[in-house]
Amino acid sequence: MNFREEVRAWLEANLTGEFAGARGLGGPGREHEGHELRVAWERRLGAAGWTCLGWPEEYGGRDASLSDQVAFHEEYARANAPARVGHIGEGLIGPTILEYGTEEQKRRFLPPIRSGEELWCQGYSEPEAGSDLAGVQTRAVLQGGEWVVTGQKVWTSLAHVADWCFVLARTEPGSERHRGLSYLLVPMRQPGVEVRPIMQLTGTGEFNEVFFDGARTAAANVLGASGEGWRVAMATLGYERGASTLGQQIGFRRELQTVIDTARRTGAADDPVLRDRLVRAWLELEIMRFNALRTMTSLSAGEPGPEVSIAKLYWSEWHRRLGELAQAAQGREGLVARGEPYDLNDLQRLYLFSRADTIYAGSSEIQRNIIAERTLGLPKG
């Protein structure tokens, strides 16, 4: 049995019993769905060695090649397995700890990410620091062998279920911009941390305001050198979307098919203009796939290049347009919620949540700036 067949067989055998109903649950705009069940699923995956495939074996991974990781994500999406609750741990902080962590930090933090025992959230954005992340004002001081953290983060996805947060904080008083920041690992379940959910357009609340008021973490829980957090923070951003991209596109294909089926059912597909938009969406998804393969090639050759920004810009703009198409395909049905208080169907949720795609993980404007300045060499401003 080759690797892909092994993945497929395992998923088929395990998405049964209590997990049979977990198929399709979760994901952007739907993180509230079956959370406890998905945590149990994460642990089942971890116990069987199907998390963190690319990590080195000595930290519990499989040292899997990029193509095996892609095969895993594709099969995972094809099986319509539940959206992962541990993706911030596996995809963002895990690789950062592997790159910048001390041996003690690796031994402490990686195993519970791999096993699904500890969930993470990302504490970067603040009310006055989003695209301009160097404006971070949350501060931390060393007191009695601990960092004491004070400040506010915002838009913190999944903070309400997270055990730990990686926090970008100013640790050198009077420092400005990129200097004097540190990358701290802060436990969430303590008196100095308050999490307030923010209601989204979809009627659900999966991101939050997080208030640190004298929150504490051990002096050793700084990743990279103290005051050098900017470099570490940028490394984390570089990990957003790697091998999982091709799996994501299988989800997109499923959504597009639902939009097409809906347009046929409602008669919206009789409109030649709408049909043209559907064909265009299909073609662009094919282009996305070829571009993703190109990105994979450059990732396997080493450092991610500008392809990562191009890919983010392309998929997020495409997905937002798909949300608009989903509404057009539904016609009048799309304008009314199914029930009280705010019971959306999948296409309405797709439309509303995909508005966020061009904002998080670097907005479209920021991606265009990166492409312009770093790839095309255009002057700043």
Ligand SMILES: Cc1cc2nc3c(=O)[nH]c(=O)nc-3n(C[C@H](O)[C@H](O)[C@H](O)COP(=O)(O)OP(=O)(O)OC[C@H]3O[C@@H](n4cnc5c(N)ncnc54)[C@H](O)[C@@H]3O)c2cc1C
């Ligand atoms: C669903 C979702 C989940 C998120 N999850 C997290 C999370 O888990 N952790 C976290 O830390 N953050 C998270 N964020 C926050 C996200 O990273 C920020 O929203 C994003 O970086 C933009 O910052 P901002 O909202 O402060 O907008 P601003 O930076 O204030 O930008 C406002 C507008 O101005 C534009 N703009 C800003 N600067 C420039 C420029 N130099 N050139 C051209 N245009 C510019 C932007 O593109 C945008 O359209 C999440 C956001 C969303 C929507």
